[in-house]
Amino acid sequence: MSTTITTPAADETCAYCESRIFDHDPVCVRDCSDECGSPTYFCNYACLLAFVEENELTTGDACEWSPE
Template identity: 50%
Template sequence: MECTYCGSDLANYDPVFVEATEDDERVPVGGFCNYACLSAYIDEEALTYGDACEWAPEE
């Protein structure tokens, strides 16, 4: 299996695996060789923007 971000062989690392929730089911997003690749993937995919990071308790 390869790192979702950089393509490195995950067998050489202690990988980080990520899942997401879609329609109340967990689905795999990918495996990352380290937290740096995971962080870069999050930044490039703009996953920290939008309603997932906004909290509006009055709604």
């Protein structure tokens, strides 16, 4: 499987706050558990974190740790 990487358009907006991503420190996320679909762009890590928390994307996805 291969993924093509392209530079987003200059006016691409953040998936969370809708700011232009290149006005900030952009982050690109791609869900590769779903056939590496289209990338989602965030203007910075804070917006990515807020998006993950609001959509409960970590629920049930974290490894379980035991001191034993």
